[in-house]
Amino acid sequence: MPSPDAIAQLSSVLRGRIVQPGESDYDTARKVYNAMIDRHPRLIVYCRDVADVMHCVNFAREQSMLLAVRGGGHNGGGLGTCDEGLVIDLSLLRGIRVDAAARTVRVEGGCTWGDVDHATHAFGMATPSGIIGTTGVGGLTLGGGLGHLTRKCGLSVDNLLEADVVLADGSLVRASAETNPDLLWALRGGGGNFGVVTSFLFKLHPVDTVVAGPTFWPLESAGEVMRWYRDFIVSAPEDLNGFFAFLTVPPVEPFPQALHGQAVCGVVWCYTGAPEDADAAFKPVREFGSPLMHGVQPMPFPALQGAFDALYPPGHQWYWRADFVNELSDAAIAEHQRFGAKMPTPQSTMHLYPIDGAAHRVKSSDTPFSYRDATWAEVIVGVSPDPQDAATISSWTKGYWDALHPYSAGGAYVNMMMDEGDERIRASYRDNYPRLAKVKRQYDPNNLFRVNQNIRPE
Template structure:
């Protein structure tokens, strides 16, 4: 039981607003991206500055409250919220500062990747992010950060230079290669286990205009396309990224009306090399099989990174499963073909994100993201705007994953996991788990930060 005096005292320390059950905006404030997640926190603190974060961490610790941290609220498993506890909502921390001379950007913890793209594109630069611009910077980065630039520039964590972190004891520390280096190591893939990151500093790359877009083939050609893709992408120049997808053609312009709603297989491309070389790079793509659509064209990088935003707005039902993959065997391809033909809704999908190229340059022990030998990060996602579809999208996703998991590398990208238990988390960090647990003991010995893919301190 919390005393009214304690609550009033806590509220008086905040610049931001504390939202509680019964407030007019409570339901809006507790809502997260995945509508399958329906939690009822006791407090939601819409932080305006770092001091609000410190006060919230101290209050949660002192009152023994379950604590969740929310940035972009995209987490598939709903790990940015909780029942009966306190949610630190960072969405008000939106500051961004680009240092064009140093080629870095400082990003506060409430920013989305669309915010970052907007700021850095003005300087002709970008940093590795995901594939949907409404995704929060913090959650994606702390789990690794896979996206359109992975083969060219590495993962988000490979480009994280520094972080400001509020620890479980309420102190604010800097983590970089020289200051708190163990914490800096742990943040680069260890998730939100070690504190609240209130700002990040990323390395920037000269990425501005890209040649990008989808190539779609008929669904019945998917076995041949997958066999071609598994060989093509690993030999392609690192300037070319392309993730394979089972999907349905969105029923909107600029897609041809004849294709609207049609289930297809395809690859979503991003080429960052010299524009004059693009025709030659894409020549084998255009010439493979009989594409239904080759929609590759020059565009600003932020346009590509926001291309899926309208297709996947907040408020839909989501169920995720994921794995890392070393090789695409013919047997695995046969299972992909079987389940790709059974997509339960138009927004359900399977993606194979390549994580070779620059992402392979780090050793497995350089960051907690240990699958540096994997070729792809696979994610299977059931999606629907209709709550009545929740059982069928969940069943399709689980059955698909069960069929493919025997062909996987064992663990998964933690950003694309549901609440799947301790064994799955350990499998995803492999030999890095003991070091992560040791650092957890040092910085959060009582496991205050446990609403996540939790690394236990004991």
């Protein structure tokens, strides 16, 4: 552990602030989004600029400290913090610059997707991200980036043009198609294994007002709905994205009071085509089955992106399991029905995110995100605000995953994994793992950046 003199020396060269155990705000500073994660870092540094990040990386290396990097703090497995180590907190690095003419946005590493959506929407544009506005840009992007725009615009990594990265030796480099292209390749899905990304440059798309919202069906119709959905979504226009979900209707507006607290199955839609064509696009949806609610309407894209923020605030207990899925067989649907009917809390859910369309037009070897041949990314998550529910939500999630995993494609979306071990990481990167290990050896040969879904240097 570093001496008090060494810590004082680090503090003297920083513009940001160090928080240590015993200080009044230490317990607040060490919290992450998932309250199931309870880590006690030795130092938490709120970096104010890139120089602060460089100093912290050098300090951790020289002091042989475990190093974690925290952007939005949303990582399910708590991989933005650590015990007895140094946490680089990027939350003060929130600068954003939109270049409307070039259709790009440069985003600092501490931004959330809500920050980005706010900035780009003023120009009538957006870049692919997730489904919750409080998610950090860095974590979601480095793992792939699935969300409402996947079928139309691809993954977040498919739209990542450049990144500024502080490497394990403390130097700052740019990763782009012209400079350090191997590093840029690795960042497009290889997680936080290669350095601290202090800024990202994304391609923007003309996405302004979307026609979006949920369609709910009775829970007992889940089998019928899933069989319809598996055929419909893969043949739907790419302007139409929709992820299937088991969920409990929140007891708030705009949901009808008669549905408050009711467990349902549904699809959350996002249509990015011409508004005048939306009715035709949604006609098969309106006509299928007997929906309890078809809540689709025009809205600004940031409104859709932030729709779940209040439902999932920081501080809940979370337990995740995930898989990629090639097809939804009738046998798999039967298991979904069984576990979907037993959601242990109102916030617990299962989502199937489509990853076809534009995401399929990228080769599996073009980015570390190798499951370009999959049709869905499945995530099962138990969530509760009550710590006493931790065992219950974990047990439901594990049981659900155990039942469905035999029907999966093998690996999982790394952003939705807990700490599941090396074999699971290799299965998720498949044939891209050896190349990632080579890039890791070049840029981080001693594995300083290992608090992540870790790729070991070759």
